[in-house]
Amino acid sequence: MRPFTYTRAKDATSAIKLLAENPNAKFLAGGTNLLDLMKEDVERPNALIDISELGLTDIKTVTSGANKGGLSIGGLGKNTYAANHPLVRQNYPLLTQAILAGASGQLRNMATNGGNLLQRTRCPYFYEVSMPCNKRQSGSGCGAKEGINRMHAIFGWSEQCVAVYPSDMAVALAALDAVIKVRSTSGQERSIPIAEFHRLPGDQPEKDTNLLHGELITSIELPQNRFADKSYYLKVRDRASYAFALVSVAAALETQGNKIVQARIAMGGVAHKPWRALKAEQMLVGKDATDANFKLAADAEMADAKPLEHNKFKIELGNRSIVLALQMAMKVGKA
Amino acid sequence: MKDTNKTIGTPISRIDGIAKVTGKAAYSMDHPVKNPAYAILFKSTVAAGTIRDIDSAAAEKAPGVLGVITHKNVSKLNVKGGLRGGALLQSPEIEFYGQNIGIVVAETFEQARYASRLINVTYDKKEPKVDFNKVADQARLPKDKEKADAIRGDVQTALSQATHKVEEVYETPIEHHHPLEPHAAIAEWNGDNVTLYSSAQIVNGAQSAAAATLNLKPEQVRIVSPYIGGGFGSKGGQWANLALAAVAAKHVNRPVKLALTRQQMVNSVGMRQHNRQKVSLAATSDGKLTALAHETTTHCAINDEFVEPCGDCSKIMYDTPNSLITYRVVPMNLILPTYTRGPGKSTGSFALESAIDELAYKLKMDPIEFRIKNEPERDPSNGKPWSSRTTVQCLREGAKAFGWEKRKLEPRQNERGNYWIGYGVSAGTYPAHQRPTSALVKLKRNGEDVTATVELAAADLGTGTYTILTQTAADALGLPIQNVTVNLGDSNLPPAAGAVGSVGAASYANAVNDACEKITQELMTKSGKQYYVRPTAAQLMRSEKLIDYQTRVDSKPPESAEEYSAHSFNANFAEVAVNKSTGMIRVNRFLAVTGAGQILNPKTARSQIIGGNVWGIGMALTEESVVDPRWGNFVTRSFADYHVPSNLDIGTMEAIFIKEKDEHVNTLGVKGIGEVGIVGVAAAVVNAISNATGKRVRDLPITPDKVL
């Protein structure tokens, strides 16, 4: 690790100020991602601002604003707490399933909701500093594009970067149209819809998100919805737990009789951000919830996929996973 | 005080268990030394070429740094001293990516690691040979005589005449041992002598290799290794890090702690190599094998050779008039491969036992009956009688216990919801040897209370060696186990075989038993009395009113052992469920039936077997070390990428031991279980997947994408 200073912030205002003053400073939440990256010399902050004692951990019903009646989840709360909170389990079981599909019990006990959103890619070329990686070192090239890219993107990648974003939680948040609340030095809060929070790599793969330096994630808001009875998070991976997704699908349906009123589908493990399967969703609205329609929707979404040398299987797997997640949503429901 | 009941064969818990779970057991880095400095290795970032320059000026000025050692200032070491894998900083030549090129020593580990990142290395690069697929056709005959072509009869003719045959290629990837305790050493010099606290599967081997490399006499080096946090072969032969810890300690004139990081483990301490195995089988229509060929192509290091004996099982498992076992190997710019659990047999049995299963389908025969039909009466490779052979018993008892009759002969006949269910079976074997081992037994009496201390430079890998030797000594001396202390893992103790190749239990337990027999005999002679009922050593200490008595034995295998072919045998049964949509596979149930002679402790033995089974499941489904084919670096460098099975991957595990008494193998009738536990496992899982889905995958690991 490179030498760094460590400050334990007392409140959000001073934490934000300390960070904003130093372009090389970073917030430290659970540390489960940042510290690993520092040990490998990938992240090189010269100052850590520990935000673990700021509070901002509550989970409560939103009482005003656009998401009134929805749920507010503290940005600094632990993943384990969020996954198991009764309001989450009852009203947003998709989120419970997605969080519990990630990492391990020990990691989730440390990991925070804000830190989870900002976890960085698991691309092995990003992780090893002797390898080329435009995300880590702008202009050094992409090791994965012509290299070992079985785990990499099939949607939205660029010549600069083919990495995928690893969070499971965020895939459910994308399906649930979450809003990320952030606070900056001015003390003002700004709301970023989840769809605009993470970015595609384009020419700036070093930028994972549209969060600005100095902004603190204070909470995540979930709008009210009627998906709680019909949702499912499917994660396909190389082993049963403690592995990142090859492909994952968060599926949520609202039905009247067998007719689909609303559909939400987001995919993980396929792009540089949670991939909202809008084409598939559009195909489903107004249709009957049948296997044949699920398949048509999956075909429509996967038709745009552009695989790399080692990840061609993700097209077929993605297709089947969309269908299965929708089937399971119809069958299983609550977490 | 009356004699205690026998404890051999009873499932007593590990005597070192409490020390381990409470953190009292000292592993390599835990030994207290005064004022240690910390060293870290730094490594090449090219796979082939020559170091042009190493600029360490900034590192040397970094906080806490005590020294930087590279090929430019390292002391002369003997590269042929017996440490494996080279990388001793003796030249600027680079032979693989991640080769050690220097050491930084500092006051703290963090300072050392930080400074190592300030070092700037330039290279004259060469095109590396790192893509096995590109160079496999350059493979040549190994230098190792054991790997010469073994030909019996005429396989080609038999194959060409056969109506039923299988000719397929089976691939197993590079794997790493990844013991939970990474390789680490503390080096502490005292004048010209050095103590190395470092976990070693072969204590005396580590001592002689470290000594020869450091240009010292063996007695100038002491290895202290009371506990080992796993080794699986990677701590059998020792690697450069052991000697480099001593070099660093000398350089800074202080004790030095040198541990590898998890990421460094992939190119520091060996690996299991990628094996490409072609297996050809031919049989008559009633299922009699007429030919078996097992041809392995693999890779080794640029300047050193190691080839896994993948054809070993094929040499002895089945009776066939025509047999061919060959090896070809190509040097590559990758670290030297080495022994890895069930060396050759685990990977080789995957190929052989998959092919047997494939042929059984073609013959429309039950694969168990097919195997039994080709059971050899004697060892086909040398004509010797078996000391005992339990393959048929393992298969029959296993089939009954597992409910094999529920297996469908045709694939895709068994479904449960969205899952295909399948059953698979395999058979396996591993040789049983006893190696020369010495042991010292010391008896002490205090009133009626007799206690014993047993000492030998044996290794406990975490497998239960302390426990079984305590049992062996207690029974042989007539003492309760709490009166017996066993000391292991120190080269100052009487020399012992290594905990490798499944020779540990047989070598150590027989040596301890011999020592206890000898001490009893000596005490009887000393008493000058005639005995009608043989007294125990404990009774003799009391009757002869002795306070202290000790004896040492240099134990060897019985000469008659050479007349027999001695092996452990097993049969493995797997039930898998394959998700029809996603291809995710789960092993619902696994049963291993093992014939390994006398089982000293069924509890530690079961742990050994299911541990091997779990790794075998990992071999079948999850484990793979992936090399970038352009640059030769491993892209799977942590447990996030190198997937060992998690708890959730493992269903119900069951282990059954065949009750047998092998009269020929050694005095106690003990055969090894450490290696055989992984042999055949991958094949049983793969065969079950094939039975479930109708899909035959010949390329491990079987990740979901391969069964879609």
Ligand SMILES: Cc1cc2nc3c(=O)[nH]c(=O)nc-3n(C[C@H](O)[C@H](O)[C@H](O)COP(=O)(O)OP(=O)(O)OC[C@H]3O[C@@H](n4cnc5c(N)ncnc54)[C@H](O)[C@@H]3O)c2cc1C
């Ligand atoms: C072996 C392993 C396996 C894993 N498997 C999975 C998996 O399968 N699925 C999955 O989804 N995840 C997985 N994870 C990742 C894990 O979920 C993340 O490491 C964790 O969520 C990060 O949270 P943290 O609080 O520890 O973040 P930290 O490491 O503390 O921070 C991460 C980043 O977020 C920034 N940050 C943190 N909080 C805030 C905030 N409130 N405002 C602004 N910036 C902030 C930090 O500055 C830092 O840059 C795995 C991790 C490991 C180590």
